[in-house]
Amino acid sequence: MLRLTLAVLLATAALPALAADATGPSRLFTGADLFDLEQASDPQISPDGAWVAYVRRSGDVMSDRMRSTIWLVDTKTGAQRPLAAGPGSHSSPRWSPDGARLAFVSAAEGQSPQLHVRWIANGETARITGLPDSPGAIAWAPDGRQIAYTMRVPGDPVTLGKAPPKPEGAKWAEPLRVIDRVTYRADGAGYLQPGSEHLFVVAADGGAPRQITFGRQDDAGPLSWSKDGRTILFTSNRRADWEREPNDVDIYAVDVASGGLTQITKRYGPDFAPALSPDGSRIAFLGSDDKYRSFTHNQLYVMNRDGSGVRPLTPTLDRDVETASWSKDGRTLFISYDDHAKKKVARVTLDGRLTVLTDALTGGQLDRPYTGGSYSVSDGGRIAFTGNGPSRPADIYVDGRPLTHLNETTLAYKALGRVQPLAVTSKDGRPVESWLVLPPDYRPGTRVPLILEIHGGPHSAYGASFSTDYQLYAAAGYAVLYTNPRGSTSYGDDFANLIDKKYPGEDYDDLMAAVDAAIATGVADPGNLFVTGGSGGGVLTSWIVGKTDRFKAAATQKPVINWISEALTMDGTGFTSRYWFAKQPWEDPMSYWSRSPLSLVGNVKTPTLVVVGAEDYRTPVSESEQYYAALQIRGVPTAMVMVPGASHGGIAARPSQAAAKAAAILAWFDRYRTGARPPQE
Numbered sequence: 001m002l003r004l005t006l007a008v009l010l011a012t013a014a015l016p017a018l019a020a021d022a023t024g025p026s027r028l029f030t031g032a033d034l035f036d037l038e039q040a041s042d043p044q045i046s047p048d049g050a051w052v053a054y055v056r057r058s059g060d061v062m063s064d065r066m067r068s069t070i071w072l073v074d075t076k077t078g079a080q081r082p083l084a085a086g087p088g089s090h091s092s093p094r095w096s097p098d099g100a101r102l103a104f105v106s107a108a109e110g111q112s113p114q115l116h117v118r119w120i121a122n123g124e125t126a127r128i129t130g131l132p133d134s135p136g137a138i139a140w141a142p143d144g145r146q147i148a149y150t151m152r153v154p155g156d157p158v159t160l161g162k163a164p165p166k167p168e169g170a171k172w173a174e175p176l177r178v179i180d181r182v183t184y185r186a187d188g189a190g191y192l193q194p195g196s197e198h199l200f201v202v203a204a205d206g207g208a209p210r211q212i213t214f215g216r217q218d219d220a221g222p223l224s225w226s227k228d229g230r231t232i233l234f235t236s237n238r239r240a241d242w243e244r245e246p247n248d249v250d251i252y253a254v255d256v257a258s259g260g261l262t263q264i265t266k267r268y269g270p271d272f273a274p275a276l277s278p279d280g281s282r283i284a285f286l287g288s289d290d291k292y293r294s295f296t297h298n299q300l301y302v303m304n305r306d307g308s309g310v311r312p313l314t315p316t317l318d319r320d321v322e323t324a325s326w327s328k329d330g331r332t333l334f335i336s337y338d339d340h341a342k343k344k345v346a347r348v349t350l351d352g353r354l355t356v357l358t359d360a361l362t363g364g365q366l367d368r369p370y371t372g373g374s375y376s377v378s379d380g381g382r383i384a385f386t387g388n389g390p391s392r393p394a395d396i397y398v399d400g401r402p403l404t405h406l407n408e409t410t411l412a413y414k415a416l417g418r419v420q421p422l423a424v425t426s427k428d429g430r431p432v433e434s435w436l437v438l439p440p441d442y443r444p445g446t447r448v449p450l451i452l453e454i455h456g457g458p459h460s461a462y463g464a465s466f467s468t469d470y471q472l473y474a475a476a477g478y479a480v481l482y483t484n485p486r487g488s489t490s491y492g493d494d495f496a497n498l499i500d501k502k503y504p505g506e507d508y509d510d511l512m513a514a515v516d517a518a519i520a521t522g523v524a525d526p527g528n529l530f531v532t533g534g535s536g537g538g539v540l541t542s543w544i545v546g547k548t549d550r551f552k553a554a555a556t557q558k559p560v561i562n563w564i565s566e567a568l569t570m571d572g573t574g575f576t577s578r579y580w581f582a583k584q585p586w587e588d589p590m591s592y593w594s595r596s597p598l599s600l601v602g603n604v605k606t607p608t609l610v611v612v613g614a615e616d617y618r619t620p621v622s623e624s625e626q627y628y629a630a631l632q633i634r635g636v637p638t639a640m641v642m643v644p645g646a647s648h649g650g651i652a653a654r655p656s657q658a659a660a661k662a663a664a665i666l667a668w669f670d671r672y673r674t675g676a677r678p679p680q681e
Contacts, residue, residue, distance in 0.1 A: 040394050296493065314335070643657050
């Protein structure tokens with residue numbers, strides 16, 4: 001089996017920069033630059049609005065990882081200081097209600113993550129737990145005396161039979177692993193160990209933690225304390241058939257002293273992210289009715305504390321509400337949602353009036369420009385958020401003003417590809433929001449090779465934000481076209497569900513219309529078209545080359561090739577057959593086959609590279625292997641790139657692998673590209 005070696009490709013990607021050493025560093029963006037990037041995330045503004053604690057992710061060339069540290073930035077001056085920046089990983093900063101302390105999670109090298117508390121006035125830090133696993137969903141009690149969190153509690157493994165006695169000192173094989181759960185593995189986590197996530201409380205000045213929820217089912221945050229500190233709200237699915245109904249989660253209240261549970265919501269569908277109002281009389285939460293559609297947006301609801309009087313606050317907002325938090329006075333709520341490829345923060349009154357406060361949030365993945373970003377609000381209503389434009393990764397902003405400039409030293413002298421919007425209308429008259437990234441040295445009026453890059457999901461959205469993949473492609477002389485075809489989020493349920501039970505399908509027409517528009521602008525060379533995409537974008541890449549020969553080469557990344565096999569091997573067992581098809585695979589196999597790219601492989605003539613993470617459990621490796629095998633059998637030029645140790649969501653998590661993957665795709669496209677190559681600086 002032919003496989004491109006990532007180490008060799010990474011070395012090749014660095015050659016232009018090395019070749020420029022005699023005259024100075026390259027002004028082009030290179031794979032080596034990925035190690036120099038930094039990104040802000042999880043901004044937490046202090047209750048008085050004077051400080052922002054945030055997670056600063058920085059490339060570490062020696063460990064080949066993005067290392068997380070916690071920094072404090074003064075909202076008046078922008079002055080920064082490290083709060084937790086030693087060896088290891090540091091994350092999840094959370095202010096105490098009075099703003100005098102900051103809780104966070106810190107993991108020293110080779111040790112399990114622990115909960116720490118920093119006293120801001122004197123700078124002292126104390127580790128307050130000694131846990132076997134990582135704490136999550138940290139939430140301070142209103143009086144600041146306790147901290148609640150979630151953590152996995154190990155369970156007993158299932159056994160069948162008994163092995164013979166093992167002699168002392170003998171070296172035997174690992175014991176059998178017996179699996180009886182519906183979902184037995186998860187992308188990024190691998191095969192799941194026995195156990196469940198539950199709630200704990202611990203004194204804020206240290207001591208033994210106490211478990212307060214139990215059972216086989218998982219309990220999840222975010223957690224919300226009652227004003228008197230006697231109750232915590234959380235989310236769980238405690239149905240008897242919870243494994244086969246994973247989306248039917250509800251809101252529960254647990255009595256902190258006794259562990260008694262009260263179910264608050266009971267409808268069929270997800271209800272989650274509960275938040276008690278400051279006076280304790282109301283609960284705000286997010287949720288939707290599950291009608292087995294491929295996409296349903298979550299609304300903001302409010303109800304009485306006992307679960308009565310449920311009413312939506314955003315019935316006319318046809319967008320997916322992602323977060324919600326109360327204002328200090330309890331009169332309004334702050335929410336975030338995507339709208340037309342921008343993440344917004346808005347204020348919602350209790351009678352449903354909505355006011356947008358900012359639409360400038362960005363952040364999340366570095367490799368591709370997905371919508372993203374996070375925010376927090378002070379007691380006085382100041383908003384701290386992550387944001388930036390398409391030329392920089394996310395920084396910290398407060399009141400719309402940037403407080404950090406994390407990448408100026410690295411990127412200020414780099415010649416980056418310029419991102420510009422592209423007007424696209426599909427064949428049925430629908431607008432398709434799209435963008436072009438031009439090579440750094442692009443001269444108006446000249447045509448250049450074009451890479452169509454397709455987002456995954458398929459229910460997600462790209463925006464005008466920074467992308468390392470696109471900058472690497474542009475530095476190699478390619479224009480990059482990216483779009484939000486039908487099925488994308490942030491344009492309403494109707495647009496997203498144009499692909500409900502018929503994906504892939506007419507989204508193909510949207511993508512071809514975007515390519516035609518790029519050619520019509522005079523930028524794209526119609527004789528040098530290339531296509532790639534990951535996950536849902538990999539599905540569409542494989543679908544495209546089965547329907548047209550207009551692309552010189554393709555690179556399908558972590559695709560679904562055969563919906564029958566994917567539905568029965570993906571980590572979310574039962575998801576595909578419930579939400580993307582009307583029947584089970586054995587009930588209507590042809591509906592699965594007719595939408596599988598493998599059904600079109602007999603048409604493929606386009607040289608196609610297949611890329612997949614070696615530990616992908618979302619669109620399992622077997623999907624890519626099927627397609628690679630079919631292409632080889634047919635004699636279509638192909639190669640397969642395996643990314644060692646990479647999951648589906650983590651295929652670009654290691655900087656060296658992210659750079660090498662982009663280099664592999666460029667090397668494949670360069671093999672079939674015609675015409676002159678751009679000069680290397």
